[in-house]
Amino acid sequence: MRSLRSRLLLALLAALLFTGVAASAATYLQARAEIDRILDYQLRQQALALRDNHFRAGLDPDPAQDIVVQVWDRYGAQLYLSHRSRPLPRLRELGFADVTQDGERWRVYAVSVGSELIQVGQPLGIRQKMAADAALRLLLPVLAALPLFGALIWWILGRGLLPLRRLAASIAQRAPSSLSPLPVAGQPSETLPMVGALNDLLARLEVALRRQREFAADAAHELRTPLTAVRLQAQLLERANSAEERDEAISALHAGVERAAHLIDRLLLLARLEPEAMTQPFAPVDLAALAAQLAQDLDAAAAAKSIRLSERAAGPVVVTGDRPALHALLRNLMENAVHYTQAGGSVEVSVDTRDGHARVTVTDDGPGIPAAERERVLDRFYRCAGSPGQGSGLGLAIAEQAAALHGARLELGDPPGHRGLCVRVTFPPSRRGDAAPATPPGS
Amino acid sequence: MRVLLVEDDQMIGAALQRGLAREGYAVDWVRDGPAADAAVAGEPYSVVVLDLGLPGRDGATVLASMRQRRCDTPVIIVTARDGRGDRIRGLDLGADDYVVKPFDLDELAARIRAVTRRHAGRSSPQIRHGSLTLDPAARTLTRDGAPVALTAREFELLHTLMRRPRAVYSRQALEERLYGWEDSVGSNAVEVHIHHLRRKLGAGVIENIRGQGYRLGQPA
Numbered sequence: 001m002r003s004l005r006s007r008l009l010l011a012l013l014a015a016l017l018f019t020g021v022a023a024s025a026a027t028y029l030q031a032r033a034e035i036d037r038i039l040d041y042q043l044r045q046q047a048l049a050l051r052d053n054h055f056r057a058g059l060d061p062d063p064a065q066d067i068v069v070q071v072w073d074r075y076g077a078q079l080y081l082s083h084r085s086r087p088l089p090r091l092r093e094l095g096f097a098d099v100t101q102d103g104e105r106w107r108v109y110a111v112s113v114g115s116e117l118i119q120v121g122q123p124l125g126i127r128q129k130m131a132a133d134a135a136l137r138l139l140l141p142v143l144a145a146l147p148l149f150g151a152l153i154w155w156i157l158g159r160g161l162l163p164l165r166r167l168a169a170s171i172a173q174r175a176p177s178s179l180s181p182l183p184v185a186g187q188p189s190e191t192l193p194m195v196g197a198l199n200d201l202l203a204r205l206e207v208a209l210r211r212q213r214e215f216a217a218d219a220a221h222e223l224r225t226p227l228t229a230v231r232l233q234a235q236l237l238e239r240a241n242s243a244e245e246r247d248e249a250i251s252a253l254h255a256g257v258e259r260a261a262h263l264i265d266r267l268l269l270l271a272r273l274e275p276e277a278m279t280q281p282f283a284p285v286d287l288a289a290l291a292a293q294l295a296q297d298l299d300a301a302a303a304a305k306s307i308r309l310s311e312r313a314a315g316p317v318v319v320t321g322d323r324p325a326l327h328a329l330l331r332n333l334m335e336n337a338v339h340y341t342q343a344g345g346s347v348e349v350s351v352d353t354r355d356g357h358a359r360v361t362v363t364d365d366g367p368g369i370p371a372a373e374r375e376r377v378l379d380r381f382y383r384c385a386g387s388p389g390q391g392s393g394l395g396l397a398i399a400e401q402a403a404a405l406h407g408a409r410l411e412l413g414d415p416p417g418h419r420g421l422c423v424r425v426t427f428p429p430s431r432r433g434d435a436a437p438a439t440p441p442g443s
Numbered sequence: 444m445r446v447l448l449v450e451d452d453q454m455i456g457a458a459l460q461r462g463l464a465r466e467g468y469a470v471d472w473v474r475d476g477p478a479a480d481a482a483v484a485g486e487p488y489s490v491v492v493l494d495l496g497l498p499g500r501d502g503a504t505v506l507a508s509m510r511q512r513r514c515d516t517p518v519i520i521v522t523a524r525d526g527r528g529d530r531i532r533g534l535d536l537g538a539d540d541y542v543v544k545p546f547d548l549d550e551l552a553a554r555i556r557a558v559t560r561r562h563a564g565r566s567s568p569q570i571r572h573g574s575l576t577l578d579p580a581a582r583t584l585t586r587d588g589a590p591v592a593l594t595a596r597e598f599e600l601l602h603t604l605m606r607r608p609r610a611v612y613s614r615q616a617l618e619e620r621l622y623g624w625e626d627s628v629g630s631n632a633v634e635v636h637i638h639h640l641r642r643k644l645g646a647g648v649i650e651n652i653r654g655q656g657y658r659l660g661q662p663a
């Protein structure tokens with residue numbers, strides 16, 4: 001039973017039928033009591049009439065009333081029986097009594113006249129039949145009207161459910177690309193929450209889709225730059241006419257391909273950090289150990305520039321998160337610091353906990369980022385004017401996204417006392433004793 | 444011919460400078476807007492190749508201020524944004540042409556030739572002068588149909604004079620048009636090239652205008 005309409009129709013008809021049956025049952029009971037009262041009175045009148053008239057009248061009762069009259073003498077001999085085929089047992093007590101004779105229930109009234117006993121009886125079946133007739137008279141019209149009611153209910157339900165059908169049609173008619181909200185005006189209060197929830201979903205979908213589109217467009221545009229370099233370098237290679245020129249062109253070409261590959265890696269990483277792309281449940285990760293490992297990985301790069309790279313942590317600092325994402329977060333911050341700090345500079349990474357918040361702080365004494373640009377450097381593909389090297393402009397965007405994934409805050413600030421940049425990631429307080437892996441947002 | 448290349452990307456800039464130099468252009472390369480403004484104001488470029496996505500002061504602003512100063516040097520925009528709106532905006536700002544990344548060296552060179560040709564008011568790709576025919580695309584010179592071998596500098600010098608046959612150029616003006624910042628110019632380099640051209644094409648091909656400089660003359 002899928003249709004709301006037919007389900008409601010059946011339920012309403014059943015309710016109607018039930019009401020009809022209940023009403024007739026009540027009528028039956030009430031009629032029985034009334035009939036008992038009236039017919040008992042008649043029985044008694046009949047018996048008293050026989051007594052008072054000394055049997056001159058009333059020995060032949062109305063056959064329609066199905067009344068049986070018997071008269072006994074004091075010794076128990078039957079003096080009179082109105083219906084020979086239907087004898088009633090002799091009763092000792094006077095007044096009303098219910099007796100069973102040959103499987104039939106009787107109502108009997110007895111009265112004594114001198115030494116004789118007059119018994120007037122009537123089968124109870126006649127009373128039941130009268131009450132049942134009354135009840136049926138009430139029920140029959142209800143039963144007869146049931147199909148008419150059904151048709152009416154069907155029609156009313158159809159009209160009542162019209163807004164729902166209209167809503168479905170308006171959703172069905174939408175272009176697949178249309179994410180504009182559904183009209184709220186004119187919605188009945190029953191469908192309003194549904195439309196609201198749907199509009200909410202559409203809005204979120206729209207944001208997600210727009211982000212994806214922007215990302216795809218940005219990525220395509222950004223890839224054009226290294227591709228242009230590669231294409232130009234390939235043409236230079238074609239035209240090189242000395243071994244020296246050729247070697248130079250080949251190494252430039254390699255660098256160009258390397259750069260395009262690096263950009264693609266970064267783009268993929270960024271795409272994987274989308275909340276929708278998270279598939280693994282969060283697990284405990286020790287940030288201090290992660291930072292120590294990364295410091296080791298970057299040691300060679302730092303040493304090549306004579307940069308002092310140090311890592312400081314008092315002990316394990318565990319957060320619940322996605323290990324690859326946290327790795328990308330720390331790696332990008334540390335790589336950036338090493339990359340942009342001039343030779344001979346220093347980069348310091350510290351991992352600690354303050355007020356229940358796990359924190360990672362990367363401080364360098366490089367050129368820093370002007371305060372006005374600190375907001376924008378978190379944007380994808382934004383590079384500061386005069387940035388050295390061939391950065392993708394994605395490092396901080398990746399770090400930001402990874403931080404956001406964990407509900408962590410990424411801030412750029414001035415290091416205390418000296419020049420350079422201080423990047424701090426502050427994680428939300430961990431729920432103590434929370435061993436169950438949290439579900440990543442968006443899953 | 445001197446080309447000003449405005450490009451912030453190290454790899455693209457290096458490749459373009461090298462590639463255009465191979466085409467015979469003297470290429471000056473600047474990496475940001477302010478440097479481009481200064482270069483355009485100070486030197487006689489035949490064409491400016493301008494990347495729109497510059498740090499600091501973007502290419503569109505550089506172009507707009509150039510045109511505002513009534514500098515009519517042809518400008519070719521290089522852009523990664525190929526939306527219709529982007530192209531229209533670039534052309535409306537006063538660009539003569541545009542190329543969309545990733546472009547190729549031959550395409551850019553062809554557009555540079557086309558733009559300079561149009562700038563000189565010609566529509567034919569070849570320049571004729573008497574019995575001489577100069578083909579900037581093929582970088583060849585023929586006299587009465589017979590090819591004449593020229594060095595790159597000789598070709599550029601003759602090309603410069605033939606583009607504006609009546610103009611008189613001082614020695615310094617010719618140097619500025621032939622040599623980029625990174626080229627070392629000998630004190631009599633221009634005279635040496637003129638001497639060679641006269642030997643190949645006849646003494647009358649380049650006239651001396653006393654006290655003023657040089658002008659295209661009649662080939663022998």
